[in-house]
Structures are given as C-alpha cells and as structure tokens.
Amino acid sequence: MKNLLYRHETYVFLAIIIFVTVVSVINPAFFTLENFFDLLKSASLMGTFAIGMLFVLISGGIDISFTAIATVSGYTIAVLLLRIGESLNIFLVFLIASLIGIALGMINALIIHNFKIPSIITTIATQNIFYGILTVITTGTWLYGFPQWFGDFATIRLFTFYTKGGAPYGLSIVTLIWIVLILISWFILRYTVLGRGIYAMGGNTLSAQRAGFNLFGLTMFVYSWMGLMAGIGSVIQALLVQTVAPNSLVGKEMDVIAAVVLGGASMAGGSGSVLGMILGVTLISILGNGMTIMRVPAVWYNVVIGLVIIVSVGASAYRRKIFTRRKVITETPPSGGQSAA
C-alpha cells in the first residue's frame, strides 16, 4: 500500500478519476458508453505512436522522426491504394506500411549506434530528411478517394449498440488493433529478456553491456519498433480520416512525447511502464474530449494541457528529489544514490 503512494501511475489515475467526476457532474453526456468508445477510437492513433515512444524513452533515447516516418509510410500506402487498390487487402496494407516504418527506423538505429550521435540530434536530422524528400517528391498533394473496402474496414465494430436515435456504435476495429499492440508490448517489456535489456540499457548503458546485453541489437529493435508503430499508426490515421496529407502529422511529435512522459516515463531512460503510457494517453484524450463537452472554448486547450504536464511532471520530480535525499542520508552511500524509480 505504501508502495502505491510512490508510484507515479497512482497520481495520474487519481487525476483522471477527479476529472471524469467533475465533467460527468457538469454534463452527464460525458459518462456514457458511446462517448467512451468514441474516446478510445480517437485515442488509438496517439496511443499507437506512444507505444513506440515508450520503448525508445525506456531505452534512454528519444525519437523525433516518427511523424516523418509515419508520413512516408502513410503516403506510400495511399499511392498504392489509389493505383492498385482493388488487388490489395488490409493485411498487405499493414505489412507494407510496417516494413517501410521498420526500414526507416533501422536507418535511425544504424546512425545512432555506429557513430554515437545523440538520438535527439539524429532523429531531428532524419525527420528533416524523410519529410523534406517526401514533400519534394509529392509536392504536398492530399490523397483521398480510397477503394470501398478500405473505407468499410474502418467501420468494423466488435460490439454493436444503438443510440436512442438508432445510430450504431461500439468498440472500433482501430481500438482493437491498439489493444492488441498494448498486450504485445506489455508482454515484451515484462516477460522477455529483450524487455529487460531495454530497461537495462536505459538505466545504465555500460552496465548493460558488461552484463552481456547486445547493445547494437537492442538499439536496432527499439528504433525499428518505433518505426513499426509509426507505420501501423499511419494506416490507422488513413483509416480514421480516409485522407492522407503530407503535413498532417509532422509537428505533432511533442504531443506524443508529452503523453508518454505524463505516464511516468523518464527522459533519462530506464523507467516507464505500459500502464503509465495508457494512463498518460487517456488523460490527454479525456482532457480534450471533456473540455469540449464542458463547452470550454477550444483556445484554452493548450493552456490546460501545458499546466497538467508541468504540475504532473513537477510533482513527480519534486517527490523523487525529496525521496532520493532521504534515501541518500539513511540508506546508501552518496555514490549509489541514483534512484531507479
């Protein structure tokens, strides 16, 4: 029980509960199954990106280029859908997008590992390269008018309910994809050597290497995984809006990083959890959705999000500071005072 108080996730969860209660009291339309499914559907895109970002942050790196990767893979599948759309199916679309994402992620990993260039600089550079070249080739044209089956797939629901007006709603296929990805990530991080390796590398690179982890392999996996999520995310985006625009994602990378960090992942690496990531994404989505439902003018959105990030990250940093200080004094010698929590 005492342990629970030291966990960042607990506080994010409390914040969500309080906010949900307040919004529900003001407008009961918020606390309905329909709105809940709607929320999950719109959170799926950011959530998928956030899965990739979580792995990168845990490994002690950062990836700014994933929006550009998603744009490249999204644009490629959009062109394919328009040219040979009738001979494709949804699995091929996901496969192609994933392969492109993985390939571009590998480029990041190769540069970061071989030349020891900090990940933030590498990925800023590759974001410019991927996005710049794509925009030159495509001249920024929007693509739409995809085959019928691609539009139909997006409307698949797992459970179907009907509103009083007769409109159907339910758990969207898009949300289902997100949930499956979450389960896979949770399994990797929790129960595999690979997952342990990623935490170890983020906690202390040198120790991880001494302990026998293959740093090159881990780096390759982490950035390819981010690329994979960017690829899958690009298909989700195309499914949700049925349009692909080269400029719709680039520039939004900070939102995803903010969501993951809100969930307790640290910039220094070595910490972060799937549960925290889900809570972070949920909190950001609920804030947006709830403010709309409470009829708060949209212009206030960023002010609130910014405040929430500052307060949440600030509180956890301050708690850690106090906690570490106490620990240093009472338990460990100063040199070992680095808290992994």
Add this chain to the structure above:
Amino acid sequence: MLRKTSYLGILLIALVVVTVLMTLFNGIGFLSLRNLRSMSFQLPELGILTLAMMIAMLTSGINLSIIATSNLSGIMMALILTRLVPAESPLAGSIWITILAILAGLAIGAIVGMLNGFLVAVVDISPILATLGTMIMISGISVVITEGYVISGFPQAILTIGNKSFLGIPNPMIIFLICAGVMAVILNRTPLGTRIYMIGSNPTATFYSGVNNRKVLFRTYIISGIYSGVAAIIMISRFNSAKADYGESYLLQTVLAAVLGGISASGGFGKVSGLIISLIIMQMISSGLNLLGVSNFLTIALWGIILILVMVLKYLLEKGVSKRRVA
C-alpha cells in the same frame, strides 16, 4: 584543444565548400552585394533564437519554449503598439510607445525564462520536459489572447527595426551581431559564463566546488527568454504582424544550427564563433537553392544530411585522436 580547433576547421572548410558550390551553380551574382544583403536580412531571426537555444544547451539542458516565448512577447508588443497608438499618430509620437512595447516584450521573455528557471533549477524537472510543458502552455496563452487571429498594422518606428539599414548594414544584422557579442562576453568573460560551461560538463563537481547551481541555471533560462524576446522584435517587424504560431519550424532548426555549430548536445562545449559559421552555412544553402528554384523542402532535407555528415566526421575525428593517444 586539438579537438576544438579541428572542429572549427571542419566548419570553415564546409563554409568554403558551400560558398564555392553555390557560386558555381548560381554564377558570381551569388556573391553580389545585393544577395549578401538579402541574406543578412534573413539570418538574424534564426540566429538570435539559436543563441537562446545555445545557452540552455551549454548547461546540458535545452529550451523547447523559445519559439512560443517569442510569439507571446511579439503578441504583447503588438497589443501595445496597436491598442495604445492611434492610427493617425505621427512617428514622433509613437517612439515612446515603441520603446514601451519593446520593454514589455523583453519583460515577457524574462518572465517565461524565470518560470523555466524555477522548474528546472528548483523543482528539478529535466529541462526538456519543463520547457515542453511551458512551450505548450505559453503557446496556449497566445492563442487565448489572440483567439488565433493575426494582429497587424504597426507604426513606422517598429518597422524600421526589421526592414531598414544603417550604414549599409541591415538593422536586424546589427542587432544579431550585438546579441552574439553580448553572448560571447557573458560566456567567456564573466564568472556566470565559466559556471555555465562547468555545469554543462559536470554539475555534481561544480556544486561541490562551491557554485550555486540553482542560481546559474535560473539566470541561464532568463537570458534564454530575453533573447527570445529580442528575436520577437525582429520577427513582428519583418512580418508587420504577430500571431500565436509564427516560426514554429524554427524550433528544430535552432537545435540543428547549434549542433552544427559545435555546441555539444550533452553540454559543456561550444562557442559563439562556431555558431555564427554554422548559421552562415545554413543561410547560404537556403538562399543558394532558393535562387536555383529548388523547393524549400529539399533545403530542409539537405540541412539534415549535412548535420549527420558533420556529426559523423566529428565522431571519426575524435576516434582517430583517441586512438593515436592510446598508441
């Protein structure tokens, strides 16, 4: 010592190569006075913002909120200029209002800097997160104030700052050179500068050698904020307007320019001189390609490629040096 000199060397060689290439492609007109002047009208905005980024990076931090700060202080200046100055007022009457507006804009920069400094130095949030939070919040406040609209129509005095020249040198360039000079003096000639480099290299050792890290970090972010405010003056004067989301693409470019200029991303190393050379290289590429009618986006891609190439060269060079030392 060898390392730093040789990196400046690489940069200078890169500068010469870029200049020669661009002159070859564009003809000798590329080096004409007119083109050089137009380049020096464009460079200062990014230049001053990069200085704001640089000082934070030297302490091994980063300041993601510079563009948002710049926009908020630009909006503050714009509000004073448009709401306090009647449309028909002559230039003489508006000088004091202009000065008031500029001071208010700089004050906004300093206040945001204090907020960042408080979050980083006192609350102990990692700089990237603290400034990410303030970036989102500050840009939100700008949107709330302007409701997303453009504020435009400024008196002549403020337009002179961004669009006229003094003795043939564009005013923005003069402001940039003053800013760069002041930054160089702060970093190399004051105790604060020495401590900034020390904190960037090893904060713990700096703390135990009796330096008040908090105070140094606090001042670092205030300076960074004020520089964002200076950039705002040039920005609103060149656009003749202020808006909540101007110059958002500058953010990553400032990191790019700083790193290309030899500012270490992990702090502690980097000089204003390297930064200036890297800014000139980037400006040459963008102007040169622009004259050739090449898409802006290809320029962006090229910057990325150059950044990676330079970092790779730097890595190989360092590796070579350390190998020789071991042998």
